Amino acid sequence: MPNSPTPGAPDLLSGLNTAQRAAVTHHAGPLLVLAGAGSGKTRVVTHRIALRLREGLPGHHVLALTFTNKAAAEMRARVDALVGGSTTLPTVGTFHATSARLLRQWAPRIGRSASFTIYDDDDQIATIKRVLKAQGVGEKSVKPSEVREAFDRAKNEGRLPEAADLPPTLLAAGGAGVAEAYEAELLRSNALDFGDLILRVAQLLEREPELAAQLRRRWPVVLVDEFQDTNPAQLRWLRALSPPETQPDLTVVGDDDQAIYGWRGADVRNMLAFEQTWPGACVVRLEQNYRSTGHILAAANAVVAHNAERLGKTLFTDAGDGHRVEVEAFDSPRDEARWVAGRVRALCRDEALGPGDFAVLLRTAALSLDLEEAFRAVGVPAVQVRGRSFYERAEVRDALAWLRLAVNPHDDVAFQRAVGAPPRGVGDTSLDALSKAAAEAQLSLYSRALMPPTSVKAKARSALSTFSGLLDAHRALASSHTPVSQVAQTVLAPLLDAMRAHALTARDRREELSQRVENVERLVVALREFSREQPEASLEAWLERVKLVSDADAVPEGAAVSMLTVHAAKGLEFPVCFVIGFEEGTFPHARALRDGEAGLDEERRLAYVAMTRARQRLTLSWCRERRTFTETHHCAPSRFIGEVPRDHIEARVEPEPIRPAGRAFGAAGRSRGDGQTRRSRDADLYADPVYDDEAGVDGHWRVGMWVWHGDLGRGRVVGVSRGVRTTLQVEFEGVGRRSVIASWVSPYDGP
DNA sequence: CACACCCTACTTTTT
């Protein structure tokens, strides 16, 4: 982040430009800050909060809403750095996390208990599948994911899913009652889906004025980051909290050119119409960019200028022209990946840059496949900032299901999952019968399993009774004062024992099965870590965090190249960025183009976001051919490349034809007309100087100690290097040697 | 009812 404030700086206004200052000091009524990319938006928000607190406003009267956990964490840290200790801290959180917290207090009003479960996409799909089955709608005639999207869309738009525009295929198959049945299912399961979290708060605040009034007294000052990404339900939420007629102290910050979540129900019109919705609002534009050099900024501006519906602003910089934008073409993704990896290595050597200064931006996560291999081949550390992969593994979900049931036994999705993990003689047949009986009696699977219907066979009934007994014991344990990690250990013991036994008996898949056991063990360790950090927190709190926080929320800092999707890169910046896969069909993505002009505009904003991540160097690359799963497509360069004026582009040079495999590096050949292939220079000269294997000591890190990493598992430190950030080289079990940021691992008692 | 094996359909972005 640019412009880091000096901790404890007495003057919150010094170093701000005129517009920033106006935004920080604005006092009366609603404020819209149009903040271009890299214009110091976070600085404005944090200074604005800090100024209020210094004026005597207690921190707990401030609510700051963000879109991602990453942004929330950063804002919290920066406000704390400005005012730390002098007052109570503001409430900073995502819309979803804040809503969840409120709804736990208000749970009875919506037919839930405080320990309700949050259903994510997969849980929604599982529920929908069961509902479809119960309604006799074949899964072949309707895709459950389409139904899910329809429900989501309805909730994002502030409608109940009963009013969802269901897919025509579903209606044709006679599934009109699906929405109602889905809602009933969630109610019985004591669960809420993501969309519910927002919509229910909005509805409660609208319907119960005293609740809204109470909340307004608690949070008279409200700030919203990334306002362009809010959906209609979130707007209702805000209107109820900060009614326009009261001229509330509401600050929203955003950039219509960076609206990239339309597909998830976000509506830029919230931003375009802010002045109509909150009459009398003041508008401040931040147009000076402190991030990128001139050519990069001009190129990005030129691309986004092709969009029609914009509030319109043009960013400028006084940082000088800098490097031109480089455009490279390749014959294949492999060549592209190798070239990028080689280029990173060369720049590390020539320009005093470290791997952490680089990012490779991807339109879709799958584009990273060739890159990983290429970076490995040249020995440059690179990590993909991925989504929720760890928590999506089957065995991890099984374990989570058991933990969820210990908190909320009525969670049907978890019940269905846990009853079959490990297998206990309750298969599809019994589960279908139980499910049907439960639906008829308006009971959760758990409740119905206590008195199983005769349609369930005797063997399965006894298995169900054993299972229910376990759940009862777990719940009793979870609601006692037993430490959460101990609860988890007990709850997961039967699953782990069964998995271990299975792993021992399996001949061919032993490796794989013990890996799964380890994953579940990792989950327990992660929970232990969590309860060490927050001794007061409940199992429920941890489960909520698992739902609402993704791996992508980890700030990709430090000593590795970041590979990340453009969506995940939003809000971040890197000295050097490569945007790969700039082809028609990939970026803009073919699926988005099907949505017509609006789809294309959003892709263009995505390109704008990607390009404006770069501070000093930006490379756009495309491939003449790209393989999807089976076939190879011939590709044309992205139209967005053509939208960059030539003056800002480094002369394009056609790469050499592909050389036969085996020549390892540099198949992409020369990039400049200097006649020197990358291979000959890079391979020989680059000696990895970034890490030393010296037995260094930094804080409590030392060579030989065991550490734990959330993703990579258990490993032994083999090197410590100090720099701006401490980096450890760790030999991870089953993973190999990796460089990691010290703050990402924790000490771990030996095996 | 569980498991192994085969086949297919699939990849946009994620709170």
Added chain:
DNA sequence: GTAGGGTGTG
């Protein structure tokens, strides 16, 4: 290439 569904066997 692979995950998840469908089918057949023990």
